[in-house]
Amino acid sequence: MTTDAAADRPLDTVDALVQLSFLVQRALSALGAEHELSIIQMRLLGILRDRDAGMVELATYLGLDKSSMTGLVGRAEKRGLVRRARSPHDGRAVLVSLTPDGRRLTERAGAEIGRRVTALTERLSPAERAELTRLAAVLLDGTVSQAPWARRR
Amino acid sequence: MTTDAAADRPLDTVDALVQLSFLVQRALSALGAEHELSIIQMRLLGILRDRDAGMVELATYLGLDKSSMTGLVGRAEKRGLVRRARSPHDGRAVLVSLTPDGRRLTERAGAEIGRRVTALTERLSPAERAELTRLAAVLLDGTVSQAPWARRR
DNA sequence: CCAAGTAGTTGGTGCCGCGTACTACATTGG
DNA sequence: CCAATGTAGTACGCGGCACCAACTACTTGG
Numbered sequence: 313m314t315t316d317a318a319a320d321r322p323l324d325t326v327d328a329l330v331q332l333s334f335l336v337q338r339a340l341s342a343l344g345a346e347h348e349l350s351i352i353q354m355r356l357l358g359i360l361r362d363r364d365a366g367m368v369e370l371a372t373y374l375g376l377d378k379s380s381m382t383g384l385v386g387r388a389e390k391r392g393l394v395r396r397a398r399s400p401h402d403g404r405a406v407l408v409s410l411t412p413d414g415r416r417l418t419e420r421a422g423a424e425i426g427r428r429v430t431a432l433t434e435r436l437s438p439a440e441r442a443e444l445t446r447l448a449a450v451l452l453d454g455t456v457s458q459a460p461w462a463r464r465r
Numbered sequence: 466m467t468t469d470a471a472a473d474r475p476l477d478t479v480d481a482l483v484q485l486s487f488l489v490q491r492a493l494s495a496l497g498a499e500h501e502l503s504i505i506q507m508r509l510l511g512i513l514r515d516r517d518a519g520m521v522e523l524a525t526y527l528g529l530d531k532s533s534m535t536g537l538v539g540r541a542e543k544r545g546l547v548r549r550a551r552s553p554h555d556g557r558a559v560l561v562s563l564t565p566d567g568r569r570l571t572e573r574a575g576a577e578i579g580r581r582v583t584a585l586t587e588r589l590s591p592a593e594r595a596e597l598t599r600l601a602a603v604l605l606d607g608t609v610s611q612a613p614w615a616r617r618r
Numbered sequence: 619c620c621a622a623g624t625a626g627t628t629g630g631t632g633c634c635g636c637g638t639a640c641t642a643c644a645t646t647g648g
Numbered sequence: 649c650c651a652a653t654g655t656a657g658t659a660c661g662c663g664g665c666a667c668c669a670a671c672t673a674c675t676t677g678g
Contacts, residue, residue, distance in 0.1 A: 325594050325595075326582040337490060383665070384665075403673075406625075432604050432607065450588050451485060451589075453588070521657080533634070555644075558656055
């Protein structure tokens with residue numbers, strides 16, 4: 313239901329989207345593996361690239377339980393990618409931020425993601441690429457309300 | 466790098482594809498969760514829907530190590546979704562197949578995936594849907610040689 | 619000030635994936 | 649035929665990831 317469907321027969325829309333999602337995820341996963349990063353770790357770094365955040369905030373962005381954050385951040389911290397600091401305004405809270413090492417790795421991995429995902433579209437003309445982007449944006453738009461995982465603020 | 470990127474600014478192609486992949490994966494994951502199925506379990510069932518297979522064969526389709534299959538199939542077997550049978554032609558081999566329960570669940574989940582993924586495209590016209598499908602197929606085509614995860618036979 | 623709420627951690631459970639090591643059967647070539 | 653080699657599968661240990669329930673420590677509203 314997800315991995316198969318005729319490889320050289322015309323795909324229906326459902327199969328196309330599902331398989332495309334696996335294709336992209338596999339690219340991300342393979343790329344992350346080269347830096348010993350899981351997809352969830354990359355997502356964590358990606359959020360922290362733009363702003364520091366507390367544990368609950370991160371959990372919300374990532375769609376995880378807050379208790380899952382302890383281990384996730386802990387492992388990143390142990391690798392020196394991330395740092396915990398006490399929040400100045402709230403004694404309970406913690407502010408997670410990238411270390412310089414973490415930032416370097418994040419920038420680098422981000423650039424590689426750009427390259428690899430772009431490579432997936434190499435057979436598309438610029439106009440097709442733009443159209444694909446537009447269509448994807450429509451799908452993403454349609455679910456922003458149900459899917460609070462790609463928001464700023 | 467994966468979860469963010471401006472929510473209401475124009476997306477570039479890379480962000481669009483990455484975010485779309487997360488959108489679809491989240492839909493799959495949520496749907497699976499309703500039946501206590503992980504994505505990998507659904508993929509397993511999806512393969513077995515069309516044909517029985519040995520452990521190594523399944524591992525190849527799923528891109529996993531064969532040792533990972535023991536647990537995966539074992540858990541599905543314990544739930545009564547799947548059955549192991551000794552291969553008639555090779556005393557070492559095992560043939561994994563769906564039980565009637567497993568087949569019912571597979572058909573049902575497959576149908577729901579169709580519905581939900583189709584729902585993601587509700588804002589597209591039929592022509593746009595077809596175009597999206599075509600474009601996705603081009604991306605998928607370009608990597609078949611590197612990605613032996615969507616083949617029959 | 620105190621009750622209720624919030625941020626975060628801990629501990630336990632289970633799934634998933636890997637690498638290594640092992641058993642059992644199959645195949646091949648001398 | 650049989651020894652060497654190859655292949656299918658399992659077992660075990662490890663670590664990452666995610667959940668839930670329970671807990672601590674702090675903050676806030678009345």
